[in-house]
Amino acid sequence: MLEPATAAIAANRFGLGARPGELATIGAGGRDWLRAQLKAPPPLLGAADLRPSQQTLAQALQLRREIQAQRKAARVDPAAADAQLQKIGQFLRPIYISEATARLQQAVSTERPLLERLTQFWTNHFAVSVDKQLLAGLAGSFEREAIRPHVFGRFNELLLAVETHPAMLLYLDNQLSVGPDSAAARRIESRQVERKVGINENLAREILELHTLGVGGGYTQTDVTTFAQVITGWSIGGGQGRFAGGEPGKFLFRPELHEPGSKVVLNTRYPDSGFGQGVAVLNDLARHPSTAHFIALKLARHFIADEPPPAAVSRLAGAFTASEGDLPTVYRALIEAREAWLEPLAKYKTPSDYIISAYRGLGLPVEAGHGALVPFELLGQRTWQPGSPAGWPDKSADWDGASALMKRIEWADALGARLGSRLDALERAPQLLGANLSEATRTAVARASSAAQAVTLLLAAPEFMRR
Amino acid sequence: MSVLKRREFLNLTTLAAGGAFLTTRLAFAGVGERKSRFVLVILRGALDGLAAVPPYGDPDYASLRREVALRAPGATGGVLPLNGFFGLHPSLGFLGQCYSARELIVLHAVASPYRERSHFDGQDVLENGSLRAHALQTGWLNRALVQLPGQVSREAGVALGQNVPLIMRGPAEVTSWSPSKMSALDEETLARITDLYAKDPLLSVRLADALAADAMVSAEEPAAMSAGEPRAPQAGTAAAVTPAGGPAQPYGARYTQIVTAAAGFLRQEQGPRVAVFDTTGWDTHANEGGAEGQLAGRLLALDKGLATLKQELGPAWADTAVLLVTEFGRTAAVNGTRGTDHGTGAAAFLLGGAVAGGRVIADWPGLSARALYQGRDVAATLDLRSVFKGILAEHLSVPPRTLEDSVFPDSAAAKPLRGLLRA
Numbered sequence: 001m002l003e004p005a006t007a008a009i010a011a012n013r014f015g016l017g018a019r020p021g022e023l024a025t026i027g028a029g030g031r032d033w034l035r036a037q038l039k040a041p042p043p044l045l046g047a048a049d050l051r052p053s054q055q056t057l058a059q060a061l062q063l064r065r066e067i068q069a070q071r072k073a074a075r076v077d078p079a080a081a082d083a084q085l086q087k088i089g090q091f092l093r094p095i096y097i098s099e100a101t102a103r104l105q106q107a108v109s110t111e112r113p114l115l116e117r118l119t120q121f122w123t124n125h126f127a128v129s130v131d132k133q134l135l136a137g138l139a140g141s142f143e144r145e146a147i148r149p150h151v152f153g154r155f156n157e158l159l160l161a162v163e164t165h166p167a168m169l170l171y172l173d174n175q176l177s178v179g180p181d182s183a184a185a186r187r188i189e190s191r192q193v194e195r196k197v198g199i200n201e202n203l204a205r206e207i208l209e210l211h212t213l214g215v216g217g218g219y220t221q222t223d224v225t226t227f228a229q230v231i232t233g234w235s236i237g238g239g240q241g242r243f244a245g246g247e248p249g250k251f252l253f254r255p256e257l258h259e260p261g262s263k264v265v266l267n268t269r270y271p272d273s274g275f276g277q278g279v280a281v282l283n284d285l286a287r288h289p290s291t292a293h294f295i296a297l298k299l300a301r302h303f304i305a306d307e308p309p310p311a312a313v314s315r316l317a318g319a320f321t322a323s324e325g326d327l328p329t330v331y332r333a334l335i336e337a338r339e340a341w342l343e344p345l346a347k348y349k350t351p352s353d354y355i356i357s358a359y360r361g362l363g364l365p366v367e368a369g370h371g372a373l374v375p376f377e378l379l380g381q382r383t384w385q386p387g388s389p390a391g392w393p394d395k396s397a398d399w400d401g402a403s404a405l406m407k408r409i410e411w412a413d414a415l416g417a418r419l420g421s422r423l424d425a426l427e428r429a430p431q432l433l434g435a436n437l438s439e440a441t442r443t444a445v446a447r448a449s450s451a452a453q454a455v456t457l458l459l460a461a462p463e464f465m466r467r
Numbered sequence: 468m469s470v471l472k473r474r475e476f477l478n479l480t481t482l483a484a485g486g487a488f489l490t491t492r493l494a495f496a497g498v499g500e501r502k503s504r505f506v507l508v509i510l511r512g513a514l515d516g517l518a519a520v521p522p523y524g525d526p527d528y529a530s531l532r533r534e535v536a537l538r539a540p541g542a543t544g545g546v547l548p549l550n551g552f553f554g555l556h557p558s559l560g561f562l563g564q565c566y567s568a569r570e571l572i573v574l575h576a577v578a579s580p581y582r583e584r585s586h587f588d589g590q591d592v593l594e595n596g597s598l599r600a601h602a603l604q605t606g607w608l609n610r611a612l613v614q615l616p617g618q619v620s621r622e623a624g625v626a627l628g629q630n631v632p633l634i635m636r637g638p639a640e641v642t643s644w645s646p647s648k649m650s651a652l653d654e655e656t657l658a659r660i661t662d663l664y665a666k667d668p669l670l671s672v673r674l675a676d677a678l679a680a681d682a683m684v685s686a687e688e689p690a691a692m693s694a695g696e697p698r699a700p701q702a703g704t705a706a707a708v709t710p711a712g713g714p715a716q717p718y719g720a721r722y723t724q725i726v727t728a729a730a731g732f733l734r735q736e737q738g739p740r741v742a743v744f745d746t747t748g749w750d751t752h753a754n755e756g757g758a759e760g761q762l763a764g765r766l767l768a769l770d771k772g773l774a775t776l777k778q779e780l781g782p783a784w785a786d787t788a789v790l791l792v793t794e795f796g797r798t799a800a801v802n803g804t805r806g807t808d809h810g811t812g813a814a815a816f817l818l819g820g821a822v823a824g825g826r827v828i829a830d831w832p833g834l835s836a837r838a839l840y841q842g843r844d845v846a847a848t849l850d851l852r853s854v855f856k857g858i859l860a861e862h863l864s865v866p867p868r869t870l871e872d873s874v875f876p877d878s879a880a881a882k883p884l885r886g887l888l889r890a
Contacts, residue, residue, distance in 0.1 A: 131747075131748070172752075173752045173753040173804055173806070176753065176803070176804045177803055177804060178803050180803075196533060196801075196803070197803045198802055198803025199802065199803050200752055200753060200802050200803055200804040200806065200808070201802070201808050201809075202752040202753075202808065205584070205585075205808075205809070209585050209587075215583075215585045215587070215588050215600070221583075221584065221841065224584075348669075378647075378648060378649060379629075380629040380630070380645075387747050388511075388512070388586065388587075388747070388750075390586070390587050396669075397604075397630075397631075397633075397636060398630060399630060400630070400669060400673060401626070401628070401629050401630030401631050401643040401673070402631075402642045402643045402644075402673045402674070402676035402677035402680060403628070403629045403630070403642075403643040403644050403645045403677060403680065404629035404630050404643070405670065405673045405674060405677060406647070406674075406677040406681075407629060407645075407647060407649070409652065409657075409660060409674075410647060410649035410650070410652060411649060413649075413652045413656060414649060414650070440663060440666065441663065444659060444662070444663045448659070449655065453655075453656050453659070456652075456656055456660075457656075457659060457660065457663060460660050460663065461663060462663070462664065462667045462670055465670065
């Protein structure tokens with residue numbers, strides 16, 4: 001099959017949807033346009049109102065401490081206590097809104113949309129979800145601090161940044177995990193019989209299953225449990241009780257919680273070097289062949305097709321292994337892959353893709369405040385709320401439901417009504433869809449009964465639903 | 468879209484297509500027979516069966532559960548009595564009433580064939596009906612619907628949500644429906660989009676499914692289906708959505724809407740017979756709580772939703788069976804962070820007016836160290852596929868041959884569990 005639509009595919013499949021003029025800029029050099037985006041280091045999102053994770057978390061922990069102290073002192077009745085807990089939510093909510101709108105603004109305005117798509121890909125690979133309360137204040141800064149700086153780095157650097165970030169430790173409950181033979185555990189058990197301390201295997205399991213090897217990647221329940229012991233002590237400063245101490249809100253290795261001794265994970269023995277023991281396991285996981293395959297499969301699924309050709313996956317995995325997880329090398333192999341440039345368009349847009357591409361294509365301004373986030377809620381993909389550590393799914397069947405389609409059409413209709421005659425959809429259609437614009441869509445837009453309806457039809461078109 | 472406008476649109480399309488539209492999308496048949504209804508609720512994240520249905524009579528229960536162990540009936544925060552050995556979590560008051568009214572069967576130590584501990588593969592096996600994750604791309608419930616005798620609607624089933632979960636994907640015609648906060652499209656625009664999708668096999672079917680679901684909604688009393696649901700555009704208003712990091716109401720209004728809508732579809736004589744929805748938030752690794760706390764709050768919301776379902780179904784409740792399942796159970800012992808990790812044997816619930824209830828079905832393996840699966844989980848003694856088969860055979864009259872061949876391949880060992888429904 002030929003590759004007649006390189007500009008449209010570069011902008012829409014690899015990018016986040018063409019902005020007016022973008023296809024002309026790309027011209028016939030789709031691959032060059034994408035490769036050029038990999039050259040400079042990623043820009044770090046910096047708006048005045050974006051706060052570091054540590055600051056947010058320290059403040060939230062402080063609030064929580066105050067509430068609990070008041071409860072202990074029995075100065076509040078339960079109803080008032082609930083109201084106080086809502087204070088934490090009220091503190092976190094504006095942070096979530098600022099972060100999510102800043103992210104949207106970046107996606108809508110960037111001239112390096114491949115970088116943004118990759119950032120979103122990795123955030124979803126290492127998913128946290130704001131349905132856990134504190135994450136509402138941390139998901140955005142997690143992306144800025146742990147993901148964004150490493151999108152053009154090596155996979156093991158990205159992995160370490162993620163697994164030591166307080167957002168991930170909190171999301172998967174590792175900060176309170178205690179080695180059963182650790183100094184802390186022995187001390188506690190000499191005093192108490194009722195409370196037992198021990199490990200929580202959540203983070204260790206999801207690192208193996210979701211972040212590195214993949215579910216069929218060759219680990220056992222024993223590997224999960226042992227790895228959980230290895231990363232006991234990976235915690236956060238400024239907690240309560242025995243988790244006090246350390247700089248509040250910052251990653252802290254707590255040796256007294258760490259399970260002592262050498263450990264065998266995936267048939268390799270790791271001597272006890274404290275924090276370094278877990279780092280050594282992560283580094284080995286990062287270069288494991290199962291990890292190379294799993295990452296290659298997910299990238300191919302995202303950029304090529306729901307069920308990508310095995311040959312393309314193998315090439316990406318080969319690039320990952322040969323370059324020791326150098327991510328730009330893998331991206332370049334992806335850009336090279338001819339399978340990624342074929343028509344018909346193989347990927348059904350996620351709601352987020354759909355919204356961002358509409359914002360970019362129509363030149364919609366990103367409103368300040370919560371309003372800009374409403375479309376994501378209406379269309380079923382709330383920013384940073386995949387609801388599970390597996391992240392949002394990445395196949396058509398997960399997004400192409402009847403009701404979901406109707407929601408998109410309703411939203412497209414609302415946009416048409418809002419823009420009305422201020423936008424000439426017939427002139428805009430080839431600028432957004434290029435060679436992918438079908439005759440049926442062009443005709444429908446041309447014959448629309450109003451300017452507003454023309455916008456609606458353009459956004460509802462089959463080729464705008466896909467990338 | 469307003470209900471009325473959609474209906475007008477359907478009429479318009481019917482006329483335009485010479486009447487073919489309604490007859491293909493909503494072919495009515497079998498009117499007059501009593502219609503058995505089935506609701507499947509997936510509790511995603513692995514519900515802790517030992518918290519939802521505590522075996523307080525098991526000698527090892529209290530020591531395994533330590534500070535989150537629930538106490539016997541009658542004690543402060545004690546469980547609701549079932550059979551003297553098992554109890555119900557105190558948040559599950561409505562389920563307790565169902566049990567007393569002989570409309571609830573509690574199942575324990577159940578599991579799908581899946582024996583690893585990944586949520587996502589576990590859910591895949593639960594839904595695809597095979598022995599392995601990703602072995603099939605369709606769901607067992609959909610494959611069963613293909614052969615449903617006496618089907619009264621072209622849309623055999625409805626998924627409450629924007630998208631259709633795996634369990635309902637496949638060859639049978641199903642649709643999805645979720646409440647909308649956006650305003651109506653005019654029928655003329657919809658007709659043009661229908662034309663625009665004519666040559667797109669996916670989008671043409673999805674749009675028709677969406678319109679069919681709306682037609683069913685419009686056939687209902689609008690007040691009931693859209694209870695409490697604002698139709699005017701709510702964009703930008705804080706009330707339109709649950710705030711991030713807001714009050715700890717895991718399901719709230721949206722869950723009630725979904726349940727209400729499910730009942731609205733099912734109670735129609737000419738609507739779908741099967742509805743599916745799911746709930747999340749059961750993955751209680753830390754600070755799970757006991758009689759009160761995190762899980763207690765979620766169970767309470769679940770229980771209230773089921774009470775709403777019964778209420779909204781009205782007389783149709785008598786012909787309904789509701790099954791609640793989860794992908795696997797959780798560890799028998801509480802972990803180091805007052806939660807529980809991924810396990811194996813789980814609890815399930817079958818309730819409804821059609822259910823021969825008031826009993827617990829459990830070949831209880833016990834919680835002694837020797838009895839635990841791999842030394843950590845409740846062992847599974849009943850294959851969930853036996854439960855599914857029993858319901859499909861006796862409630863929905865799916866032919867036995869179909870059950871064995873296409874619905875649950877390689878399931879000969881899991882014999883249908885008979886007698887779950889009232890004769």
